[in-house]
Amino acid sequence: MRARTAFIGLLTAAVVGTAAWLVFYSPVLGVRNVEIVGNLTVSADRIRQQAAIAALHPMATVDLAAVEHRILGIRQLATAKASREWPATLKIAVSERAPVAVVPVDGGKAALVDKHGVVIEIRAVAPPSLPVLQLGRMNPSDPVMLAVLKVVSGLPESLAGKVKTVHAGSAEGISFGLNDGRTVVWGGSDRGEEKARVLVSLLSRKADVYDISSPDVVTLK
Template identity: 65%
Template sequence: MRGLRGGGARRAFIVLLTAGVVGTAAWLVFVSPVLGVRTVQIVGNLTVPTEEIKKQAAVPELQPLATVDLATVEGRVLGIRKIATARAARSWPGTLTIEVVEREPVAVVPVNGKAALIDREGVVTEIKDVGPPRLPVLKLDRPGPGDPATKAALEVVNALPPALAQRVDEIRATSADGISLLLSDGREVIWGGPDRAVDKARVLAELLSRKARVYDVSSPEVVTLK
């Protein structure tokens, strides 16, 4: 009996010891600042200041790293207009890494005398007094991510080969199928809808060597010059 009692005592001691170790480990991980956030590392930003992203992330110093809600942090960072994606990850013992991808402006939309820079999805990244000369100007009736004409015009912007894109000053879209390009030398290209961009660009490249004021490539098989 004495041996059994001794074995039971040892088992009880081991259980208590294990519970104590587990409890201490849990306290260190989830409560104590020992494994708290000491560094917030920002990766991938090119134009958005690191300090702005850290401030938007709003992660308290020494908050237990295990308790940081990564999805919430990512959502806060996406509140910055110029950020397209954000991914937060823990790096033990005390680093929170936030990897971002910035929105890249592809066109300019005139708004109330200002230049709104928009990305390929139609999201405004920033507003400037004057748009960068390298970006085409979009002339739209109702610019916005949900506007079919805006979406179609951006599809054209994204599909233009570099050699042609650098010659385009302005893209006009009266509708999703009513797109035209104004070249830097004043010539006009009737593009039509955003479909068959490769064929249209190829045909246009061949036609531009011929003198004309207007080039209609809306139907690549039957083109007209005026």
């Protein structure tokens, strides 16, 4: 009886040990496919390369947090989420940063920034669809730039395409230069949706300056 019990114990230990080896050390349940979803402009191959997951690395021991951290080294990506899809697929869902404005940099080049002021990429020529920020300081932590980015990123598409330049002496003193030469005095970053609606309705009226800093009392000059 004791021999039988000992045998069963050894057999159980062997089964558990084999299962643990298969899951944690063996390539049998290793990563055979890395699936990338959510990318639009960043290639899946580049994300896989940045993820740096060795082929057939045991699925169970992949450090998902470390994979996400490495992937976010790609500046064009805003988020990354890695997950296991057994038996052999590692899925990586990403979202990309969207450029909302252009910041002039040395050499006449243009830095594309997202709504947080993160530089996504630098181009030789600024895209005509994005407004150029003309501020005294180009620091993402500066209250003036934060206010400007909040305003610019909140503009409706129909209005955003008309803004050529953005000026601001303070967080409450934001103004736009439109593509047709007209000027918009926007004011602060408060009541953005309301200001946008008012401005869209006013642009059909001829004027050089549209002051909507207080959308309750607008001024045209």
